[in-house]
Amino acid sequence: MATGIENYKDFFRTAFGNEPFGYQEQLAKADEDFSSLLNAPTGAGKTNAVLGAWLWRRMKNPSSVGRRLIYCLPMRTLVEQTCSVADLAIEKIENQYPQLKDRFSVQTLYGGDVSDDWDVFPEREQIIIGTQDLLLSRALNRGYAMNRFRWAFHFGLFNNDCLWVFDEVQLFGDGLATTAQLAAMREKFTTFGAVKSLWMSATLDKDWLRTIDFDAKVDNLKSLELSEKDYENPQLKKRLNAVKVLRKAAIECRLPKGLADFVFQRHERGTQTLIVVNTVQRAQEVYAEIEKNYSEAKKQAQKSAAPTLFDSENQTPEIHLLHSRFRPAERKEWQKIFNEKIDESGAGRIIVATQVIEAGVDISAKLLLT
Incomplete structure (x- = not known):
């Protein structure tokens, strides 16, 4: 033809x-x-x-x-x-x-x-x-x-x-x-x-x-x-030649609270942070602790008279939880997360996931914890 x-x-x-x-x-x-x-x-x-x-x-x-x-x-x-x-x-x-x-x-x-x-x-x-x-x-x-x-x-x-x-x-x-x-x-x-x-x-x-x-x-x-x-x-x-620095995480990261605190301190604005854990329960616990950290930080910022990270709107990063127990309709939204570019002038994105982030998935992160 x-x-x-x-x-x-x-x-x-x-x-x-x-x-x-x-x-x-x-x-x-x-x-x-x-x-x-x-x-x-x-x-x-x-x-x-x-x-x-x-x-x-x-x-x-x-x-x-x-x-x-x-x-x-x-x-x-x-x-x-x-x-x-x-x-x-x-x-x-x-x-x-x-x-x-x-x-x-x-x-x-x-x-x-x-x-x-x-x-x-x-x-x-x-x-x-x-x-x-x-x-x-x-x-x-x-x-x-x-x-x-x-x-x-x-x-x-x-x-x-x-x-x-x-x-x-x-x-x-x-x-x-x-x-x-x-x-x-x-x-x-x-x-x-x-x-x-x-x-x-x-x-x-x-x-x-x-x-x-x-x-x-x-x-x-x-x-x-x-x-x-x-x-x-x-x-x-x-x-192919991108530099990937590997470091052993602190022992505190073994606990959900310690891992969430580590992410809160190390996540950079305008970038994506990816945390991959091995059970749904651990993913849920880490996600809850990260949300708690940012929620408390925002409340503290609102009480403080000094300029902070949270003075302007949308300065809290997007926080997403991905695991196998989500329903099909919710899972369909994941591809949008993978494809959507990070706003470099914004607060960035944090993804907490189990092994649903598989080999071959097209996703990049400035900070990866696993």
């Missing part, structure tokens, strides 16, 4: 707001085989690389990738984040290139949010983003969260004419071996249309994919990494 769009750099810039790095361009080359392994550092733009490459190849050489991009992730927070990136990219592309209006769509499959009726249009080009439990179970003909009489329908859709992308594979557990076995079975029994698999991570080891049926193929997998030119890119160089 002719689109009149000829420059990948312009296309990528429209979708994601920046020039593609060299490896991102390499992945999108429509006349070359699609890579099977992508090993790139955190913050190097792996998600954008895959989304941009699939969209571009579907326009320039559809047979090089399937008509469905199945983006498989280990955790639901990563699904929400990736879905936001994909939705925004397609919206920008459609605004810039009206000829692509309604050509691509984004669907989600994870606990509590399963897109309905997307499978009524198997001929459409779709980005399906979900957690490994819902996606891999469909590829195994045992689809979770769906009527068993539709299992075979999804079994066909998820094993034919698609590109499987497995992100943050170090978190997959037993699911990783399943992905390799499925890839081997598809090659052995053949499929309708192109079916390729891409495994990617910042800590990828191809030996993780050595299963009984896939072992012989591992050494021949096409791999893509950042080039020397990529590492010299000013934007990427700044990100």
